[in-house]
Amino acid sequence: MTEKEAIKRIKDHMEVHALKEIRAIYITQALNMSIKALKEIQQYRKIGTVKECRAAMKKQNPKKPVKRSFIIPYEGIDVCPNCKEPINKKEHHCKCGQAIEWSDEEC
Numbered sequence: 001m002t003e004k005e006a007i008k009r010i011k012d013h014m015e016v017h018a019l020k021e022i023r024a025i026y027i028t029q030a031l032n033m034s035i036k037a038l039k040e041i042q043q044y045r046k047i048g049t050v051k052e053c054r055a056a057m058k059k060q061n062p063k064k065p066v067k068r069s070f071i072i073p074y075e076g077i078d079v080c081p082n083c084k085e086p087i088n089k090k091e092h093h094c095k096c097g098q099a100i101e102w103s104d105e106e107c
């Protein structure tokens with residue numbers, strides 16, 4: 001069940017209680033809080049998980065490229081310190097989003 005489906009079911013349930021019970025106000029307040037919490041979770045899911053946000057923030061810190069020299073055909077090629085894909089000196093960010101720090105003499 002998704003948050004959207006849960007919200008719909010809670011709203012349907014609230015209507016049933018409101019029609020049958022005079023004191024439905026208490027459960028209605030609690031269910032309204034539940035709907036509010038579920039809507040907040042929906043917003044957080046759009047942003048990403050805490051783990052995903054931390055990983056994205058970590059990529060913002062520029063890292064120096066790594067020289068790949070242990071494989072003969074790629075000897076001397078700079079690779080991304082994050083995903084290990086080859087990068088050229090014009091790139092300030094790898095395709096994976098990692099910020100690349102080039103020293104002045106290398107640019």
Ligand SMILES: [Zn+2]
Pocket residue numbers: 080081082083084085094095096097098
């Ligand atoms: Zn990368």
